[in-house]
Amino acid sequence: MIKKILRKSSLPALAFVLCMTVFASAAYAAGAKVPPPQQHWPHKGVMGTYDLAALQRGYQVYREACASCHSIRLLSYRNLQDIGFTEDEVRAIASDYFVMDGPNDEGDMFERVAVPSDRFVSPFENDAQARYANNGALPLDLSLIVKARYGGEDYIYALLTGYAEPPEDVEIPDGMYWNRYYSGHQIAMAPPLMDGQIAYSSGRSASVEEAARDVTQFLAWASEPHLQQRKQIGVKVLFFLLVFAVLAYAAKRRIWADVH
Amino acid sequence: MAASKQKKSGFQNPVIRWIDDRLPIFTMMDKEYGAYPTPKNFNYFWNFGAIAMVMLVLMIVTGVFLAMSYTPHTSMAFDSVERIMRDVNYGWMLRYLHMNGAHFFFIAVYIHIFRGLYYGSYKRPRELLWILGVLIFLLMMATAFMGYSLPWSQMSGWGVTVITNLFSAIPFFGDAIVTWLWGGPSVGNPTLNRFFALHYLLPFVIVGVVFLHVWALHVSGSGNPSGVEPKTKKDTVPFHPYYTIKDTFGLTVFMFVYMAVVFFAPLALSHADHFQPFDPLVTPEQIVPEWYFLPFYAILRAFTMDIVFPFTGWITDGGIVFTAKLQGVIAMFGAIIVLFFLPWLDKSPVRSARYRPAYRWCNYLLVVAMVLLGYAGAQPAEGTMLWIARGATAYYFAHFLVLIPLLSRYEKTLPLPKSINEAVLKDKEEAQ
Numbered sequence: 001m002i003k004k005i006l007r008k009s010s011l012p013a014l015a016f017v018l019c020m021t022v023f024a025s026a027a028y029a030a031g032a033k034v035p036p037p038q039q040h041w042p043h044k045g046v047m048g049t050y051d052l053a054a055l056q057r058g059y060q061v062y063r064e065a066c067a068s069c070h071s072i073r074l075l076s077y078r079n080l081q082d083i084g085f086t087e088d089e090v091r092a093i094a095s096d097y098f099v100m101d102g103p104n105d106e107g108d109m110f111e112r113v114a115v116p117s118d119r120f121v122s123p124f125e126n127d128a129q130a131r132y133a134n135n136g137a138l139p140l141d142l143s144l145i146v147k148a149r150y151g152g153e154d155y156i157y158a159l160l161t162g163y164a165e166p167p168e169d170v171e172i173p174d175g176m177y178w179n180r181y182y183s184g185h186q187i188a189m190a191p192p193l194m195d196g197q198i199a200y201s202s203g204r205s206a207s208v209e210e211a212a213r214d215v216t217q218f219l220a221w222a223s224e225p226h227l228q229q230r231k232q233i234g235v236k237v238l239f240f241l242l243v244f245a246v247l248a249y250a251a252k253r254r255i256w257a258d259v260h
Numbered sequence: 261m262a263a264s265k266q267k268k269s270g271f272q273n274p275v276i277r278w279i280d281d282r283l284p285i286f287t288m289m290d291k292e293y294g295a296y297p298t299p300k301n302f303n304y305f306w307n308f309g310a311i312a313m314v315m316l317v318l319m320i321v322t323g324v325f326l327a328m329s330y331t332p333h334t335s336m337a338f339d340s341v342e343r344i345m346r347d348v349n350y351g352w353m354l355r356y357l358h359m360n361g362a363h364f365f366f367i368a369v370y371i372h373i374f375r376g377l378y379y380g381s382y383k384r385p386r387e388l389l390w391i392l393g394v395l396i397f398l399l400m401m402a403t404a405f406m407g408y409s410l411p412w413s414q415m416s417g418w419g420v421t422v423i424t425n426l427f428s429a430i431p432f433f434g435d436a437i438v439t440w441l442w443g444g445p446s447v448g449n450p451t452l453n454r455f456f457a458l459h460y461l462l463p464f465v466i467v468g469v470v471f472l473h474v475w476a477l478h479v480s481g482s483g484n485p486s487g488v489e490p491k492t493k494k495d496t497v498p499f500h501p502y503y504t505i506k507d508t509f510g511l512t513v514f515m516f517v518y519m520a521v522v523f524f525a526p527l528a529l530s531h532a533d534h535f536q537p538f539d540p541l542v543t544p545e546q547i548v549p550e551w552y553f554l555p556f557y558a559i560l561r562a563f564t565m566d567i568v569f570p571f572t573g574w575i576t577d578g579g580i581v582f583t584a585k586l587q588g589v590i591a592m593f594g595a596i597i598v599l600f601f602l603p604w605l606d607k608s609p610v611r612s613a614r615y616r617p618a619y620r621w622c623n624y625l626l627v628v629a630m631v632l633l634g635y636a637g638a639q640p641a642e643g644t645m646l647w648i649a650r651g652a653t654a655y656y657f658a659h660f661l662v663l664i665p666l667l668s669r670y671e672k673t674l675p676l677p678k679s680i681n682e683a684v685l686k687d688k689e690e691a692q
């Protein structure tokens with residue numbers, strides 16, 4: 001029977017599998033630059049889950065080292081409860097920010113303290129203001145940055161740790177920095193992390209690599225907050241389909257027994 | 261009464277019988293999906309029609325639910341899709357099912373089309389059935405293209421810009437047509453609005469054409485791998501339970517692969533630039549269509565030389581030019597149009613490639629050409645890639661317009677089995 005299947009359909013079937021792989025890899029090759037080295041991430045892999053402690057530290061890094069320039073406008077403060085902050089902690093975090101609200105009964109807009117249901121408050125009013133404050137470069141919104149870059153987490157980590165002195169023959173204009181992994185190597189973002197800049201609540205201060213790892217994981221969660229639920233449901237779905245396929249195959253053999 | 265004169269249906273259940281006497285829908289279902297005599301020698305390639313049908317239904321169901329939370333406005337579309345991903349209950353699942361559903365729908369349909377080519381399913385008496393199929397393929401491409409524009413991402417917006425701009429290659433009216441397609445001076449809100457309206461509409465048009473496709477199938481009867489038509493009862497089995505169970509099994513395996521992608525690698529087939537909002541001022545490093553368009557995209561870009569007609573300088577400055585862009589557009593659409601004429605290009609009386617050794621190899625070459633085109637379509641059109649695309653394009657057209665007509669005259673075909681039953685018995689002998 002195997003022989004029969006092979007003879008009848010293997011060549012075209014193989015061709016199609018080949019087709020798919022080639023297309024997928026071609027699409028990826030199209031976006032590549034200096035490929036970022038592959039790292040191990042706890043949330044990758046079939047059963048990988050987010051490391052909540054790392055996400056919480058990552059939020060701290062974002063807040064202290066990135067939030068002055070980059071918004072994450074698609075997250076709400078209440079979402080932080082999903083990574084292990086308590087309701088009170090979230091309320092306290094939100095209350096550090098002010099948002100515009102209104103109009104009130106008298107028709108006036110007013111400023112109020114942010115509440116957990118508010119979206120993350122952006123550092124700038126609009127893109128023009130953000131550019132003005134950054135020598136014309138736009139610090140983009142980080143809500144989806146891990147999905148919006150080829151290489152995902154590996155690229156973000158590589159970018160944050162990829163700053164170095166430019167090679168001898170390269171002139172870097174004022175306000176630009178050399179980065180091994182940025183496309184074209186010249187980026188308008190100053191190295192955002194420094195050794196010892198962030199003091200974790202454990203009392204230890206983070207190295208650039210540690211802070212980069214943590215903030216990258218936080219940004220991965222911000223891009224794909226339902227990853228864990230997705231994988232949990234996925235396992236059940238695949239298990240069901242597997243059992244069903246076996247039953248369907250057995251039934252098929254039975255029914256076809258008198259024909260074969 | 262007319263009803264009482266007719267032969268009563270044999271259904272036991274009184275409700276079903278009551279309905280069936282007035283509207284014989286159960287009789288029809290029984291005839292078309294129960295008793296429908298089906299060749300008994302289908303291989304697993306024959307699963308993909310049913311699989312495509314299930315995918316169509318799945319796309320419509322997930323699509324309707326997505327549409328309930330989607331906002332077709334340029335300033336809100338991207339965020340509304342993200343709201344579906346983050347805040348709508350199981351919205352991420354709906355979107356990943358729909359997004360990857362499009363990929364797997366195309367996988368199923370490409371295999372289905374290849375099956376048709378390989379086993380000569382387009383030949384008399386199934387020409388119209390084949391033509392309806394090609395029409396479905398065209399409608400699917402239009403639907404997927406417009407659907408891809410809806411999240412209004414960088415890739416959406418730039419994809420729309422590139423593809424709609426193709427129409428500007430049409431002489432004289434090109435620019436006017438493009439403005440008309442856009443509904444304004446540039447790709448903008450009217451464009452997104454009409455694309456959403458059409459993306460909602462076209463799948464239902466597809467359902468209509470699928471209905472005709474299946475109707476035509478049930479008039480001519482199914483083909484089979486031997487290419488010999490059923491002659492006696494020995495050659496066929498009733499559709500139910502034989503093929504209902506076989507389709508169930510095939511569908512389940514297909515679903516397993518599809519669900520593995522949806523739940524464990526939902527972005528495996530998508531582009532990073534699809535996760536950034538559209539910015540008309542920032543061009544992505546490379547604008548790459550979805551994989552199912554890549555072979556045709558490569559054909560489009562394989563043409564790079566303007567042709568100037570000699571001695572036409574007196575008509576317009578520089579003479580009349582057959583632009584590379586227009587050549588590419590004609591070739592790209594031509595690559596699909598040629599499929600409509602296939603039943604008349606191939607006059608060989610033998611259907612199945614099993615008994616046509618030379619045609620069989622041409623078919624494999626066609627797959628190779630499609631893979632090469634697909635690969636080239638994702639790369640910048642320059643250097644060796646461009647030459648590969650040109651070579652594969654040449655083969656694609658030569659395959660349909662030269663090789664097939666020649667083969668149908670000169671090919672030495674192998675002897676056909678007398679009947680399907682005989683073909684099956686022979687296979688069994690060989691397998692032992």
Ligand code: HEM
Nearest residue numbers: 319320323324326327330355359362404407408410411463
């Ligand atoms: C032939 C069947 C269909 C195909 C091939 C198709 C294809 C697509 C594709 C490729 C996308 C882009 C997905 C993404 O990148 O996120 C999309 C999005 C969308 N489609 Fe469809 N679709 C089909 C049927 C429908 C139907 C029937 C509806 C509504 C009734 C619908 C509603 C939507 C909506 C609202 C979106 C935007 C949300 C999103 O991007 O996920 N689709 N479709």
